[in-house]
Amino acid sequence: MTTGNSHPQTDIRRVEAEAREWFMLRGERSLDADEQSAYDTWMQQVHNRSAYQRLEQIDRSLAALAAGEEGARLRQRGGLDGFIEKLRGLFGNLGGAGPATGVAFACTLMLAVGLVYLAPAPQAPVAQAYVSELAQQRTVTLEDGSFVTLGGDSAIEAEFNGERRNVRLLRGQAFFEVTKDPARPFFVNAAGAEIRVVGTRFDVHAGSPLNPSVKVTVEEGIVDVASEASATAATPKVRLVAGQQVRVTEQQMSRVHTVDASRVASWRQGKFSYRDAPLSEVVADANRYRKNRIVIGTRELENLRVTTAFNADQADTLVAMLEQSLPVRVFKEPDGRVVIWPGTVED
Structure with a gap:
């Protein structure tokens, strides 16, 4: 073709x-x-x-x-x-x-x-899978005309029917530009979080094994966010508007934070910025843009708060930046893997 x-x-x-x-x-x-x-x-x-x-x-x-x-x-x-x-x-x-x-x-x-x-009965819709490679950004068009931009090493599954549009963020990060269709709401599910929209622009970060909270940030429109445990929670969902962000786990949601709406998903331009973020989140993002993985050596460092910024093409130099600004030591192993240890570790 x-x-x-x-x-x-x-x-x-x-x-x-x-x-x-x-x-x-x-x-x-x-x-x-x-x-x-x-x-x-x-x-x-x-x-x-x-x-x-x-x-x-x-x-x-x-x-x-x-x-x-x-x-x-x-x-x-x-x-x-x-x-x-x-x-x-x-x-x-x-x-x-x-x-x-x-x-x-x-x-x-x-x-x-x-x-x-002539089939005995209508068949159930088949989920469509979309994957991006390491350090690759990829924009795909869903069957309803919506666009999804996948960050590095990310994956989604989309399954639409006559009543609703369903997307699962399996890993990584994705920015959604949803075509309006009031008759068929658009749902995104990711690691304990459910996001419901009709037509809007928003970013979803699926988290990582070390930092499993899902981060939802809205650039334009209105987004409803709920956790899987929301059925028994006092507040079943949170409504976000442009310039707002929330973190979700299977059990709870954080308070709503205000962010710069013009800088939502700046990773699409290859720019990563963090303010008081856990080290585990920064490392997980960097690992989706570099060949040799960064590993956090001890659990006590996973929630170390980090304020930093780097470009996607600087992911390989991030570890040096962290060593200069945090109480940590960085060790490069023979296979290329980098391990971060507390700064008090002996040589």
Whole structure:
């Protein structure tokens, strides 16, 4: 599959053929890293995106029919004959589709009929997984048009249905730009925290084994945050607006902090800034941007408070910065791993 248009005059048949290939491939399985990169590049072209969105429109229409009484009737013997007439009406409502596009999309529609209508029952949506590599930032487009920017060594799973949009932040950090859809709220779950929005821009930091609290920061809009234990808590959720931040664990939430809304998720520009943050958080972030890991040698150092800033390309020099500003000693082992010990440790 190509990743864009090679001629000023758009080849409609080729664009629609590529759209069908991507549509069917994404329906069969999750894309690997190279395929996802090619798909993201392909979707940046307006003609490509328009063709793909028409397929999604058709798919949603078929799914809605299949879920209702009409779908049940179509599964019965002879029901498919009446449905052919409905297809003709659906072609007429797509808008902008000429004779060539009508023929091309007919193939996809008939395939969808076989998969959706003739199946014993509608199948559950398949979660789509997206992963970024070490020291890599990656922006992906979800099926509803929302954008997610993944920090280094991060991963999410997205699973949408007709009632809600669900994303799980499995590890790392992600910035969300959510397309508004009041009929389908957008949920993000991460290590004991649930974030609910309709359409907004916010950042979620999943924490680490040493510092498991989830950090939620809002750049724009309104975000509701709850912990998994909120059902029995006195305060079931916290509402955040632009420039506010909260930390969440499975049992509790911190008080709301005020931050500079213009600097939310500055890591997208490769800049990391910390004010009175635990050393474990700083180290976990740095480890997502450097090959040789930094290890905290003793638990007493995990919550040592740190105020510092560094660029992503300075992650390798962070340990020297920490040694200069904190009561710690840094030791580099033969395999390249760096261990941080209290400053009182003997050589």
